[in-house]
Amino acid sequence: MSAEIINGKQIAEDIKNELKDKVEHLVSAKGQPTLAVVLVGEDQASKVYVRNKKLACEYVGIRSLSYELPEATTQEEVLALVHELNERDDVHGILVQLPLPAHIDDDLVIMTIDPRKDVDGFHPINVGNLSIGHDGFVSCTPAGIIELMKRSQIEMSGKNCVIIGRSNIVGKPIAMLMLREHATVTVTHSRTKNLSQVCKQADILIVAIGRAKFVTKEFVKEGAVVIDVGINRDENGKLCGDVDFEDCVEVAGAITPVPKGVGPMTIAMLMSNCVKAYEKK
Numbered sequence: 001m002s003a004e005i006i007n008g009k010q011i012a013e014d015i016k017n018e019l020k021d022k023v024e025h026l027v028s029a030k031g032q033p034t035l036a037v038v039l040v041g042e043d044q045a046s047k048v049y050v051r052n053k054k055l056a057c058e059y060v061g062i063r064s065l066s067y068e069l070p071e072a073t074t075q076e077e078v079l080a081l082v083h084e085l086n087e088r089d090d091v092h093g094i095l096v097q098l099p100l101p102a103h104i105d106d107d108l109v110i111m112t113i114d115p116r117k118d119v120d121g122f123h124p125i126n127v128g129n130l131s132i133g134h135d136g137f138v139s140c141t142p143a144g145i146i147e148l149m150k151r152s153q154i155e156m157s158g159k160n161c162v163i164i165g166r167s168n169i170v171g172k173p174i175a176m177l178m179l180r181e182h183a184t185v186t187v188t189h190s191r192t193k194n195l196s197q198v199c200k201q202a203d204i205l206i207v208a209i210g211r212a213k214f215v216t217k218e219f220v221k222e223g224a225v226v227i228d229v230g231i232n233r234d235e236n237g238k239l240c241g242d243v244d245f246e247d248c249v250e251v252a253g254a255i256t257p258v259p260k261g262v263g264p265m266t267i268a269m270l271m272s273n274c275v276k277a278y279e280k281k
């Protein structure tokens with residue numbers, strides 16, 4: 001039997017359409033919601049992501065202000081820009097595209113963003129609010145994964161969820177969100193013993209390690225839900241996930257593809273966070 005393939009692209013479209021409607025109704029009263037996007041340097045992948053974010057903004061009715069700064073921009077200059085954007089009443093969300101060039105301290109830049117404008121949900125205030133269950137901005141990829149499962153009628157309560165990867169942007173926050181959904185959560189990483197056996201216990205397996213096609217059917221329990229957060233290039237330069245899709249689609253109950261799985265949801269949730277920042281003001 002072959003798995004249900006979860007259409008992240010379609011679900012992301014649905015969300016963007018809902019947001020577009022919402023924005024149309026809000027705008028007359030409050031002026032246009034605005035996202036400032038800051039990109040430093042020449043990273044090609046980052047440029048593609050930033051372009052996609054701007055297109056999504058346009059679609060939803062969010063104004064985007066774009067700051068594309070040269071590689072040689074100093075940390076002080078980036079911090080000064082963030083301060084300026086924090087102060088501006090007509091800017092509701094601030095996104096500083098990561099990774100930043102090596103001479104700039106990512107953490108310092110993130111901590112400088114006003115938490116009320118931190119639509120990435122990376123500021124320690126928002127991370128803290130997530131972990132104690134208070135309202136705040138949740139980082140977009142983990143939020144997108146939860147939304148993807150809810151809209152696919154995947155039950156999370158009481159399920160055994162195994163996460164591969166413990167990063168601050170995916171592994172840790174998705175663990176918190178899955179706990180909030182009442183799953184039993186195991187976070188695994190490079191030092192985990194018998195990884196494939198641990199993963200095989202999962203009803204829901206979430207993979208975010210950044211290694212192309214690392215997860216094969218030996219990791220997957222019959223009927224499990226497999227969520228692939230990876231974005232890699234395979235030996236032919238084709239986009240692929242951390243999961244060997246062809247292999248796992250045979251055993252999984254449901255699986256996300258790459259592309260058109262989690263990636264588009266990340267952008268949809270960014271739009272959702274922007275609208276939330278705007279509504280709160």
Ligand SMILES: Nc1nc(=O)c2c([nH]1)NC[C@@H]1CN(c3ccc(C(=O)N[C@@H](CCC(=O)O)C(=O)O)cc3)C=[N+]21
Pocket residue numbers: 048049052095096097098099120140231239258259260261262263264265266267
């Ligand atoms: N401050 C910050 N916030 C981020 O949210 C952030 C970031 N930095 N740095 C890089 C990562 C990566 N990321 C993606 C967003 C959309 C797709 C996406 O839409 N992917 C499409 C394919 C796109 C393609 O063709 O390359 C898909 O999976 O179908 C992927 C990856 C956001 N990130």
